[in-house]
Amino acid sequence: MESSQVIVITSGKGGVGKTTSTANLGHGLAEQGYKVCLVDADIGLRNLDVVMGLENRIVYDLVDVVEGNCKLRNALIKDKRNENLYLLPAAQTRDKDAVQPEQMIELNRQLREQFQYILIDCPAGIERGFKNAIAGADAAIIVTTPEVSAVRDADRIIGLIEAAEIPAPKLIINRLRPDMVKKGDMMDIDDVIEILAIDLLGVVPDDESIIVSTNRGEPVILDKHSRAGQAYRNISRRIAGEDVPLMDLSSPGLLEKLRRLVGGK
């Protein structure tokens, strides 16, 4: 495509929300009409398929494509709800050594022909899997939670992203709890930004609806009443270049609570 972008979603620390973010931002961008491909680069620990609810449709995977066992188009899975959205699943029974950075660059080259946004779901850590996932990326999104260990790892990743000459990584702060911030028991947005000194892309509140939606295999962004879903919609519009103000995360007011009751959420 004339303007395609490969964005790696990474964190260093495990379990902070890379896969959740990849699935939701993919939907958010596809919803805006862009052609989007999500690549699960967490080889051996395949997850993006279940978060997307596409686990029953997998025939071939990323390793099959790079090894030439199948054509790229045979491995791509079309999303159930959005025809602009595709998934390239990870291999489950192989390890990270099955792929080389050069092969990822070649894969991205092929994907760029068909898609406007290619989002790479990176494995945790800074080893081989990370190096594969960032190979050939144009941009990086760093996901962290407002906790000491996650922020420390994010700092390390930012250093590695800069060393790989991927320009200006952007930050998503996930699982923020406004009630704890208010009490002084959780670092707030400004604290984290001050420490990491990178641009903020968005903030996603800690939200039970993420767990419910993941149980169902439907990314939370499809739930119009969820605050996390709203946060992801905002972030995906910012990725596309729109100037969207940060949403107010302070605990929902009476009106909002009533609306949720009425809305059955």
Added chain:
Amino acid sequence: MGALIDFVNKLLNKDDVPSKDLAKERLRLVLVHDRATLSPELLMTLKEELINVLTKYLEIDVAGLEVNLDRADDTVALVANIPVKSVRRA
């Protein structure tokens, strides 16, 4: 109600620094150390360039040259030990 409970807790708890301030301070310190790592290649290049500059002014014992990052509690210093054989005349 919640505010009242917080207030009572604060009265009872003397060393009541908000835990997020501790988190921030600890992070700040740990990152000073984390960020102050020079890769071996970078350290080698730094040494070579130092030698180039120094030998303009001094005759130094290149084999005895030591350059390291020294980390104290909350500061990091570049410490160099450079044995000088003689000073060049101006």
